[in-house]
Amino acid sequence: MIVIKGGNILTMAGDIIENGSILIENGKIKEVGKNIVAPLDAEIIDADGKLVFPGFIDAHCHIGLFEDGIGFEGEDGNERVEPVTPHLRAIDGINPMDVTFKEAYEGGVTCVATGPGSANVIGGEFAVIKTYGNRVDDMLVKAPVAMKIAFGENPKRVYNEQKKSPVTRMATAGILRETLFKAKLYMEKQQMAEGDISKMPEYDIKMESMAKVLRKEIPLKAHAHRADDILTAIRIAKEFDVDITLDHCTEGHLIVDHLIKEQKPAIIGPSLTDRSKYELRNLTFETPGILQKAGMKIAIMTDSPVIPQYYLPLCAGLAVKSGMDEMEALKAITINPAEILGIDDRVGSIEVGKDADIVITEGHPLKDVNFKVVKTIINGNVVLNNN
Structure with missing residues (x-):
């Protein structure tokens, strides 16, 4: 179980969620929004100041x-x-x-x-x-x-x-x-x-x-x-x-x-x-x-x-x-x-029930040629950890 906390989430399914959170369980997105309470056994990913996109x-x-x-x-x-x-x-x-x-x-x-x-x-x-x-x-x-x-x-x-x-x-x-x-x-x-x-x-x-x-x-x-x-x-x-x-x-x-x-x-x-x-x-x-x-x-x-x-x-x-x-x-x-x-x-979007394919970046990938992919998550697994 993973909780991404503090990022600006571009869900591609609605408004940008500022300082939002995403709960991932069994490879799927279980919850998206603000003030999500992280389960005690969850891995916490701090996305403060970063952008969060669907893969x-x-x-x-x-x-x-x-x-x-x-x-x-x-x-x-x-x-x-x-x-x-x-x-x-x-x-x-x-x-x-x-x-x-x-x-x-x-x-x-x-x-x-x-x-x-x-x-x-x-x-x-x-x-x-x-x-x-x-x-x-x-x-x-x-x-x-x-x-x-x-x-x-x-x-x-x-x-x-x-x-x-x-x-x-x-x-x-x-x-x-x-x-x-x-x-x-x-x-x-x-x-x-x-x-x-x-x-x-x-x-x-x-x-x-x-x-x-x-x-x-x-x-x-x-x-x-x-x-x-x-x-x-x-x-x-x-x-x-x-x-x-x-x-x-x-x-x-x-x-x-x-x-x-x-x-x-x-x-x-x-x-x-x-x-x-x-x-x-x-x-x-x-x-x-x-x-x-x-x-x-x-x-x-x-x-x-x-x-x-x-x-x-x-x-x-x-x-x-x-x-x-x-x-x-x-x-x-x-x-x-x-x-x-x-x-x-x-x-294609960050919504409940979809595969947890998520990208966290420093900088905007469409605006900043020097943007950096900090983490890539596929099917709920962190496959790139570039802190």
Whole structure:
């Protein structure tokens, strides 16, 4: 049992609680407020003069799948030999021993959505995991959480090098449509069989994976930078009546009027990087603020290892510098990604009943480049003690 006392608590679920307290028991938040009476056997954490946040959440990265400084042996995020691989699962490729996990929670990031890269039209299943642990199964929050798909330059480049489709945006969209249609037929055949095994279609693990999308159990997670790619992703999602998140959404600020009509959540970034390819020519930290002010639900991401995980708060701070409201930027790395990923019943805010994922800082992570994470708590355990 732990009691955090004396800090200014930014719950992300209401007003800031000044000089507040949090009671943690069995890995969960049991009580939040002022003047909480600490049980005699409780460990007391003095947060006087410090800020207390819910653990930061990165809604799109590849941590554990592209290991730090290793090269090919540590690259397990892209199966670059065929463009349709929905049956691949992030949980089978993540190495929780990679040093970037430690760096993540040292920077206050306690929860991430991680999964396949963008080489393939359909890359596979993302998972949400905590950043502390040595076995993925014990770190899981939700798996699968989304099905990764990709538009634009990446699949074109990868398969042009192999001299096979897709080498155009038309082919990328066509392959995605074809796969969704095949999955729809596969499901219809299963339904028509009415449980008769002799009439069931031959088992197809790829179609089983895509069926989760068509049943709206998970959304498509669409890698799309350019405005036309973003709108193609939306077009196909509407065509098949499936859920979708717009990941990267680099040119989202150029088509705000269209995106507002569609009301699909956007996960924006990585913005703290160079314009390494043509579709990033309109990259700007103004995008999150423009979309948020227009009424969209947005999250900010690192795309780690593109940007190191511990720079997630810095990315939110730079969005504020470029015009985004400070509290909205905090929401973009806490409660908003939790809601977009469908895990807000467990994380994203400091509320009774949620996982005790908490970050205590000296200095404000969005305002002070020299801010310090004093303590990181994940599932009620102090995993970083940096007094």
